[in-house]
Amino acid sequence: MSTSGGGGCCDCGDDEAWKKDQYCELHLANRKNPLESKILTDAVLERVEICFGAILAFCVSYLEIEPNASLQCLDGNVEGGQVDGAQYCTVLYNDESHTFDQVIQTLTKIAKCRPKDAMEIVAAIDREGRAVVKCDTFEECNKLKVSIENQMILPTSLLSTARNNQSLRTSVLHVGAVACQQFALQLLGWFQEFLVRHYLFRKTFSELVQRKQETFCIRHILEYDVKLWKTARTCWHRLLISGMLMEYDNKMILAQEFSRRYATIVEDFISDDHDHAFSIVSLSVQLFTVPSIAHHLIAHEGIFDKLLHTFYHVAIEKFIRNKTLHFSKNIASLTFFKRANYILYDLRYLLSLKPDVLSNDLRNGFLEGCRALMRVLNVMQAWSR
Numbered sequence: 001m002s003t004s005g006g007g008g009c010c011d012c013g014d015d016e017a018w019k020k021d022q023y024c025e026l027h028l029a030n031r032k033n034p035l036e037s038k039i040l041t042d043a044v045l046e047r048v049e050i051c052f053g054a055i056l057a058f059c060v061s062y063l064e065i066e067p068n069a070s071l072q073c074l075d076g077n078v079e080g081g082q083v084d085g086a087q088y089c090t091v092l093y094n095d096e097s098h099t100f101d102q103v104i105q106t107l108t109k110i111a112k113c114r115p116k117d118a119m120e121i122v123a124a125i126d127r128e129g130r131a132v133v134k135c136d137t138f139e140e141c142n143k144l145k146v147s148i149e150n151q152m153i154l155p156t157s158l159l160s161t162a163r164n165n166q167s168l169r170t171s172v173l174h175v176g177a178v179a180c181q182q183f184a185l186q187l188l189g190w191f192q193e194f195l196v197r198h199y200l201f202r203k204t205f206s207e208l209v210q211r212k213q214e215t216f217c218i219r220h221i222l223e224y225d226v227k228l229w230k231t232a233r234t235c236w237h238r239l240l241i242s243g244m245l246m247e248y249d250n251k252m253i254l255a256q257e258f259s260r261r262y263a264t265i266v267e268d269f270i271s272d273d274h275d276h277a278f279s280i281v282s283l284s285v286q287l288f289t290v291p292s293i294a295h296h297l298i299a300h301e302g303i304f305d306k307l308l309h310t311f312y313h314v315a316i317e318k319f320i321r322n323k324t325l326h327f328s329k330n331i332a333s334l335t336f337f338k339r340a341n342y343i344l345y346d347l348r349y350l351l352s353l354k355p356d357v358l359s360n361d362l363r364n365g366f367l368e369g370c371r372a373l374m375r376v377l378n379v380m381q382a383w384s385r
Contacts, residue, residue: 016291040200049204052191056208056216059188062180063232064224065173089178090134090141092148093169093229094125096273106168107133110147129230129278135175145170181232188235195242205243206250218257225280226268233278245286252296255287259301263310270314270339281342288349298350299361304369307347312376315340325379 015022040048092103100122107118111133124131134144149167173181195201209218221240225233244254258265269281276282288294288303297303315337319325355362 040198045200045204048201049208052201052205052208053214053216055187055191057214059184060216060220062177062184063228065177065181087175088136088138088141089132089173089175090136090144090148091130091171091173091178092121092125092133093130093171094128094274095169096275098168100126103168106148106151110151111144129232132178133170138172141172145172185231185235188239192235192239192242195239196246199247202243202246202250206247206253209243210253218254219261222258222261222265222280223268225265226272230274230278233274233280237280237283240283241286251287251290252293254283255290255293255297256301258283258287259297259303259306262303262306263313266310266340266343267314269342270336276339276342284346285349288346289353291353291355294350294353295355295362298365298369299359300365302365302368304347304350304365305372307343307350308369308372308376311340311343311347312372315343316376316379320379323379324381 092107100119103122103125104115104118107113107121108115111118113121113133121131121133134141136144148170151167195205208214209216209221211217212219221236225236228236240254244250265280269276269279272279288297316325358366
């Protein structure tokens with residue numbers, strides 16, 4: 001398959017997307033002996049594996065610097081002398097909960113920014129997911145962080161949720177850490193484009209991220225997504241699309257791991273405040289809409305049952321009183337429920353693909369899912385009363 005300019009995958013080369021003429025002339029030529037290459041010898045591929053592993057390890061290590069973390073290699077003395085000037089940054093993150101005006105007001109009042117500068121910072125936060133507000137000593141940066149977090153932002157309307165009353169998310173990072181993070185983002189962007197060049201590159205990438213003992217394994221990338229900011233999330237998503245979705249075998253591997261971690265990443269998404277498009281959960285449409293993969297997941301991973309069990313646990317169970325579903329009038333809980341409804345979209349993807357042959361495993365997986373569905377429908381009985 002071939003990646004499109006939009007970051008997804010075009011259908012050229014997908015046998016399940018076309019009834020005939022699955023390949024154009026360009027991609028048909030690439031289909032012939034994809035494992036043969038006069039340039040990519042075994043020695044070159046060995047070096048490619050080392051290089052890819054180093055890139056992934058670096059990006060995971062630096063993009064996952066926790067707020068206020070202290071890196072020994074970046075703090076204190078440098079070659080025997082104290083670094084002069086600003087060493088730390090106060091970083092303000094996008095949270096999709098506060099309005100532009102609320103953040104601008106905070107920056108002008110607390111950070112003493114000019115209105116024009118505050119607007120530029122807010123635009124950068126909305127675009128990138130975060131922005132540096134101040135560079136100074138640790139004491140000054142942390143003082144600003146505490147002041148921003150203690151700033152009480154009043155709700156703008158009666159429909160404001162509990163998230164609107166939360167403080168803005170900030171952190172204090174070393175300037176070297178911020179620089180390394182920016183380089184890691186650029187590196188992921190380059191890596192994503194590089195993987196498109198040859199099947200063997202993607203094969204090597206797929207083998208690396210399947211190593212469960214590594215910090216950059218698929219499981220870790222999926223589960224840590226919620227702790228990253230918008231740009232970092234997008235970079236990892238695009239890398240997985242380029243490296244794992246262009247070949248069927250790699251796509252199946254990603255789909256299986258995605259299914260096994262589905263409950264965890266969905267719970268993280270529901271408690272998060274970023275839009276669905278910036279969550280790793282959004283990859284479900286790329287995986288659950290492939291007929292053979294959807295049927296395999298129902299038959300061997302129990303994904304039908306898992307989706308409904310997760311939906312029941314995160315969106316239904318807490319609202320059951322006297323064996324009947326009763327929603328509270330709290331707006332925050334309704335927002336929570338609306339985010340959980342994305343599970344039902346995933347369920348629709350899975351069940352919209354009718355199998356040609358109903359195997360025993362597929363039948364059993366479907367029946368398990370039906371039992372879970374009946375449990376949900378049971379508590380909805382007399383819901384309108």
